[in-house]
Amino acid sequence: MSLPTDLMTQTIAISNQKGGVGKTTTCASIGAALVKKGARVLLVDLDSQASLSVALGQAVHLNDESIADLLDTSPSSGELSPADLIHPTSLPGLDIALGDPRLAVVEHHLPEQTGYEHLLKNHLQSLAAGYDFVLQDCSPSLGPLTIMALTAANQVIVPVQPDYLAAWGIMRLMETIEAVHQRTNPHLQYRILAVMYDQRNTITREMLNRLQQNFNGRIFKTIIGVDTRVRECAVTGEPLLQYAPSTRASKQYLQAAGEYLQWIGSSEG
Ligand SMILES: Nc1ncnc2c1ncn2[C@@H]1O[C@H](COP(=O)(O)OP(=O)(O)O)[C@@H](O)[C@H]1O
Ligand SMILES: [Mg+2]
Secondary structure, eight states: OOOOTTOOOEEEEEOOSSTTSSHHHHHHHHHHHHHHTTOOEEEEEOOTTOHHHHHTTOOOOTTSOOHHHHHOOSTTOOOOOHHHHEEEOSSTTEEEEOOOTTHHHHHHHGGGSTTGGGHHHHHHHHHTTTOSEEEEEOOSSOSHHHHHHHHHOSEEEEEEOOSHHHHHHHHHHHHHHHHHHHHTOTTOEEEEEEOSBOTTOHHHHHHHHHHHHHTTTSBOSOOOBOOHHHHHHHHHTSOHHHHSTTSHHHHHHHHHHHHHHHHHHSSOO
């Protein structure tokens, strides 16, 4: 599937309130896959642990301009231009707006502002100019930063590791997506993406079956398998699709990106 020619910038949130389920990997990999299909992509690191920024080779210093500065509306914060905030990665066409630990503080104060949910969406209008896709890597929580990311998003991709605990956690996320859909973003659509799938494990196979039944039509057909090259690439500062383009997970993420393009190209949502 190639890029639609008349594309408006699409904003995607990668979210799941559980940690270690493959959000950051999915964000970098789908982003890189869309670049390989000819798109210009901006990644937005919304996690105070800044794992996405670090994994893509960005040294994160506390005095660097980050998304935290963008969202900080205290009088002492100055004006920021997109150029201050956006950095290139090792893959041309893939840029990143950094996260940093101050996001935790900013998040704490966000609800003090009425309509805070729309803050990032408003900023993205100028920040995302010239990009085909914006991918937001959410933190492992359903707090104000995630609500804001879901409000700014056209689509949310939910990486789920098919195991028993993950299936429980996902119901709370579904409630949050439904609440955002009703309150601040009636256009929000979602899909589940099964990741880190280990087909040798019987329980995992059973859980994948259940996910596919429960989310029929709302789950990617592509499944991302466990792949040891994924862990290695974070050390190199390169996205997986650049570090190991022919490894199985790279091909699967490329296929998932194609499926994503089909999804947004179809009218049924
Ligand atoms: N398909 C995969 N195969 C093997 N390891 C993976 C895969 N996807 C992610 N990982 C590893 O699992 C860990 C958690 O992934 P990460 O993307 O950081 O999750 P999250 O952002 O949800 O916390 C990382 O060490 C990452 O390298
Ligand atoms: Mg992460």
